[in-house]
Amino acid sequence: MKRLSWFNVTSLTLGFAFLYLPMVLLVIYSFNASKLVTVWAGFSPRWYGELMQNEAFLDAALVTLKVAVASSTLATILGTMAAYVLVRGGRFMGRTLFSGMIYAPLVMPEVITGLSLLLLFIGIGMDRGVLTIVLAHTTFSMCYVSVVVSSRLMTFDRSLEEAALDLGSSPWTAFRLITLPIIAPAVISGWLLAFTLSLDDLVIASFVSGPSSTTLPIKIFSAVRLGVSPEINALSTLMIGIVTIGVIIASLISKRNSLRAQNDAQAAERATG
């Protein structure tokens, strides 16, 4: 039996307070009636109303969502392909370069990725806009997807695929019927990761966006540079709320799935035993 000492309890309490207090303050003060952000003047949902009237923010939010859906879907397809090639592809010419290009973007500073993509788009004469942001986001998030998916591919029992192939299915059918359902949880979390990365990205989008394609982080950043504003607090609260609900739902689903798997395993044991 492990015991939690007072030291453990203190470090956990202080640590989580440090992690969460800033966000809690942000949420509380988004309901502040005063325009002075740090002085409490009573409860009011006023800033949420003003936020809903602010068309610049709404437009930017729409652009951001479009970019995130498109780039995370593309990144999931490309990243899953890349993971499959890395784990199951065997040897081919330039494999080292390929795996290098998968891992390098994970550690590349965003300013460099952004700068290099912008120079490419200018070099080939491509107008900056939604499309260039989608291409940029797809490129770095497909690498995250492929890391997530390949770790799942590495741990699963290959004989299942081989059995399907032995029984006469084509490689594509084997992939669709056997491999894909097994790696599906990893593919889904890869998509969610790519989606969040895209929603969150400021630096790369600042480089590759055009005047007509301002994303929400760019908008927030330029507003925040002027100081704290209650409208941004309200917007932040909405974003924190959505993420929190999403994470809680995701963890409940995965808990239910693992419980069900446990029950199935027990039932199978009873049936065979």
Next chain:
Amino acid sequence: MRRFALIAVPYLWLLFLFLVPFLIVFKISLSDLALAIPPYAPTFKDGIAEMLRQFDFENFVFLTVDDLYWKAYLSSLQIAFFSTLITLMVGYPMAYGMARAPEEWRATLMMLVILPFWTSFLIRVYAWIGILSNDGFLNQLLMWIGLINEPLTILNTNIAVYIGIVYTYLPFMILPIYAALDRLDESLNEAAEDLGCSRMQAFWLVTIPLSKNGIIAGCFLVFIPALGEFVIPSLLGGSGTLMIGKILFEEFFNNRDWPVASAVAVVLLLILIIPIVLFQRNQQRQAEAEQ
């Protein structure tokens, strides 16, 4: 044929959107500034031989002459190094506490560490502006307690940058250390204590060395992104905060000097290669040890 397409599609995508852009940065870093759009010379049209002839290392020489740049590199290294150290000192006790917490709490604690990672980075940095500013929550609290009479200036200093980096990268430190500690066999500590170690000695002689890989991984995961950080120094730091990510951004957007910005990027990458290679090696060793 199908196998070929499967390999070719992601391969070409990365080649064209990752490697080629990178080579362009390298090429422009060797070019001269021109008053044109795009503001650099030479272009691809001149042919390779002509292009090579015009290449020079002027921009790199410029980086060593103007002390803004090497000061910015040094101060980025310093800020990244010390904030990594502080993150370790904050993160290790948390990971340790999580690993010793009762089984049924762990999933929740783990979720609490990961949750901030899913929330917007920008918002998490922004939250500190309201706390650290002169009329912010921290100063209000300290003055209310009576610890200080005058508000402390924290926002727009390097201290705010340190706080921002520790805060945003803390989950990256906790997770690998927790993973290492979670696998640790508790009976080893008991054996050490039975053999006469004090609990403190057992911790230093058994727990720390066995969680070494987690510590190394966590430190690199904080140090590498912190070195090229842009958002934190530009929101929380002041005009005196020199960090290379911020300089690069400003060089590019405000001064529109693309060749120098590219040279700054190339040098930043050269500096980053060392920790990246060390990190990869640590990960590989760990993977081999597990097999």
